[in-house]
Amino acid sequence: MHTKAQLIEIGRHYFDDKNVNVMFATPDGNFFYENCKSYADSHAKSRKIELFEIKREDLAEEAPAEKEEVKGGEPKTGETDDLAELRKEAKKLKIKGSHLMGEKRLIEEIELKNK
Numbered sequence: 001m002h003t004k005a006q007l008i009e010i011g012r013h014y015f016d017d018k019n020v021n022v023m024f025a026t027p028d029g030n031f032f033y034e035n036c037k038s039y040a041d042s043h044a045k046s047r048k049i050e051l052f053e054i055k056r057e058d059l060a061e062e063a064p065a066e067k068e069e070v071k072g073g074e075p076k077t078g079e080t081d082d083l084a085e086l087r088k089e090a091k092k093l094k095i096k097g098s099h100l101m102g103e104k105r106l107i108e109e110i111e112l113k114n115k
Contacts (some may be wrong), residue, residue, distance in 0.1 A: 001027040002025075002027050002028075003027070004054070005051045007031075007054065008054055010029065011054060014031060015059055020033065021055065022055050023053075024036070024037060024040035024051055025046050026040070026051055026052070035103060066071070078104040080093070083103050086106040090109060090110055093110060095113060
């Protein structure tokens with residue numbers, strides 16, 4: 001059986017759809033959309049378990065903790081910036097398919113073009 005906090009984490013992906021504002025969940029891990037409340041009620045009653053209402057706002061309360069963890073993560077190395085600069089240079093040199101190449105391949109192609 002799950003707590004409401006656990007169900008919020010488990011069912012977070014249901015709210016990826018911008019039209020979903022409310023979900024109903026039971027501690028046994030079943031989720032129901034807002035328009036299926038009667039099914040959710042009957043499921044909870046038949047099993048004699050609680051029915052939780054999870055709103056989009058409930059997700060917002062959990063989100064800041066995740067953002068703090070991301071901020072405290074490893075510092076960026078700047079690789080994406082380097083790759084973007086290499087791609088710009090490759091575009092100037094008219095290297096075909098440069099948008100699909102990795103960093104090593106781009107460096108090789110640019111060196112070949114500059115010879």
